[in-house]
Amino acid sequence: MGLWLIGSDTLARSRFTVSPLAETVGRLLILVGRPTPAGERGWLDTHRRAYRDRIAADPFAALFVRVAFRRSWLPGFLTVPPRPGDRGVDDELDRVRATPVDAYLDDLAVTLQGPVPEGLRVPDGAARVADLLSWVWRHGVAPDWSWRVRAFEADVVARTQQLSAGGWATALDAMRPGMRWLGDGRLQINTYDYPPHDISGGELVFIPATAHRGWVASDPPQRRYAVVYPCSGLLARPRTGLAPESLARLLGPVRAGILTALDTPKSTTQLVGLTGHGLGSVGGHLRVLLDARLVGRRRSGRSVLYYRTAAGDDLVRVQSQPGV
Template sequence: MLSELAFTADDLALTRFAVSQMWEVVTSFRLLASGSAHPVHRPWLDQVRPRVAAAGLDSGWLADLVPSSNYLPDFLTPPPGEPAPALAAELAAIRATPADQVRADLGTLDGKSRGGARRRALHTDPGTQLTRVTEEIEAYWEVALAPYWAKIHALLDAELFRRSRQVAEHGSGHLFNDLHSTLRWDDNTLHLVRRRCGISRASTGPGLLLVPSVFAVHVFTWSRPPAPPQLAYPVRGIGTLWETGRVRRADAIAAVIGRSRTTLLIELAAPASTTDLARRTGISAAGVSQHLTALRDAGMVSAHRAGRSVLYARTAMAESLLTTS
């Protein structure tokens, strides 16, 4: 199957990139729901699957609205209005979705997979039920993505820098040809090859919104005029995302912030609770808690609730400190 998106000079001028936390929500949940042991994301899957199940998030709204294959409801991924909107802004856009759009998306979804009581309730009363949907998305984000966001965001930022440089050095045509094997630029037209989608310039608004995604396994399309079409595509470099390299300057860092705090930062290569950190480091739980509070106050650690426990994660500042050679 071949879909085509023709471009005028104005369409090229309106083409832009954006980072979307909601695209990471739906693509990561789809990966979880698939039950696969993804060769690259397996460390994340092994850590997150039990937490998502313990929180009951594997059988809630997202399970009903994000099937393991085929169509994703458009209202879950509203076009980002800025380069990197906060999750709260994207959730507000979801809650503001017109009722007829929600029902149209549900109609398409029900034609692809069997719906249940939640979908029927959403169809009957979108205004009320969308609030419940976004509340669950927030809970999922806190458990599954927020503790890892520093790593994810760094990779997405690197992708945006790489692509902007590519456009500056080689032009938009080279960019489109290099995004993904199913995309091809020819004669002012972007061709989507081997993709079962009906996207065309006649069914979209002007321009194009390109959304790199860490968890996307292929190109996803979104089109609803008058908004620009969206292409969410797999980001480059995910092979290094979950790697835990050796910290070369541990002694130098310890001389500044202390041995115990450096040890805790190194152990937080993957998010962990106070109990986990105490068991792995031999530091008392009270000592771990005290050090984490200091590191959090310094902006080097973030805290995220996961059921009855709290997961601590390194921030971008700490990642940079530990991984810069």
């Protein structure tokens, strides 16, 4: 599956979406020991001990994470793309839980490239994996899910702007390591030597997640395909302490943080993801900064981008100098 053949209609109908399950799998990969994305070391330090206690109390889960994640190819039943009618993580976890035992064992055998260990050959194996994922969701994802969604939405805005400015080649080449748009309906999704797979006529979605490299996924009966890609590191976590202290005293911490974040033009959604504040709050502070002529705005495709004016640049520069 190193090359996908994509018809023009499939590419035109492709869209971005968010998947709680994809983010949960990404979190589990970090806990298992895969490379930690930039800015996520604190999350790992917070949750590592509880995860180790959870695994120590569950021999099946301990064996599963030890063997199922030692290769780069993930078991297919863990990575099924979300469906349009999904209402949240429970719908995605229910699909994992309902994986037939034959499909569960086949997916593991493909991942392991060999026989499945006896300890994993149990009739409720998929359900036990779903229980582990549910634990990761409750303890490590759900508490800050709302701002992660804002970060993903901001990333989608940035990707859409790349698409508008440079076309599919620019947007897809920068999405995840090993992926390149080759033209003529050919998308290299990884560097593995697999026969081309024709997904023309299917549904293609792109899913941001806090993962080191991301992965590709499919739901063959539904003709649905997904590319899970790393959310931009800059947007993966709200940036506290962004503004100089003197500027925060002058303008207020939220307003100063927004002004400082506009070192490059950004949309309101991107600023929401960066600062962790709600859309209404960010919009209100932007209006004040616009009235003060510290920021300006311009349209880029369907998005409105905000930028610092010369006066705004001067204010941030002066307040950032040592001794101020």
